[in-house]
């Protein structure tokens with residue numbers, strides 16, 4: 131594989147995360163061949179300086195590798211194994227990096243099919259949100275063939291800073307789902323502390339500052355606490371995506387007979403939020419569930 135080819139990257143899925151990651155690949159000097167099913171996503175890619183393509187096959191043509199950043203398992207399966215997909219139209223370097231959060235079981239099945247065709251699939255989900263995607267500081271958890279990981283690592287380094295190969299196919303998704311399980315339960319803990327502190331009449335901004343200096347400190351309290359205290363439900367990692375991730379956690383846990391009561395409880399609360407029309411809000415909107423339970427809906 132020539133150096134010139136290694137600079138051409140196919141990118142599929144230019145949503146909230148994908149467009150920022152594309153910008154960083156371009157900044158790092160790569161040529162990006164971008165494809166999405168939504169016209170405004172393609173428009174954003176054009177404005178960013180990517181070469182916009184009209185199909186998955188066109189995005190993969192002459193590319194060293196291809197990155198997918200799609201909503202859920204069915205979309206990745208369609209792009210990889212569906213008609214006109216990457217199995218039939220692999221990139222030259224025969225590596226696909228799926229950076230979406232999807233089912234580890236599905237990753238392993240896809241990886242086995244692709245391997246038989248001489249193509250490596252790395253599962254490389256991320257943590258850090260749109261801000262991490264924008265600043266190229268994502269945490270990236272990679273599962274799959276170690277040699278393919280070494281070849282792909284320089285590309286991943288344009289999008290993240292904490293990059294680890296955590297095991298064989300599916301291991302990256304498994305670590306990501308453990309991350310999401312902790313995110314959900316931790317956010318619930320912050321909601322409960324805020325609900326209790328508020329009902330007691332303490333200064334919540336000061337309470338947050340104090341707690342950040344002690345053993346209850348957390349990323350959720352630090353980054354999402356101000357929005358929760360200020361009643362801002364809007365921006366951030368969407369509740370719909372969180373529910374998808376918690377569903378994947380539940381499926382994995384069931385397949386391994388691991389009881390996760392915390393996951394079941396927080397999933398129910400996110401379902402309540404979605405039923406109140408908050409699926410498009412940031413995941414900190416979980417605090418609204420507590421507002422309702424405390425009869426503070428108008429707060």
Ligand code: NAD
Nearest residue numbers: 143144145146147148166167168201205230231259260367
């Ligand atoms: P998004 O919905 O904003 O973007 C997904 C993009 O994929 C959309 O532009 C959509 O049009 C496109 N798409 C869907 N089906 C397609 C297909 N068949 N072919 C081509 N394009 C297709 O989602 P996002 O927030 O960018 O998240 C992407 C993935 O990253 C998800 O799995 C999510 O769970 C994960 N993730 C998101 C965040 C976050 O904060 N948003 C953080 C970490 C991980």
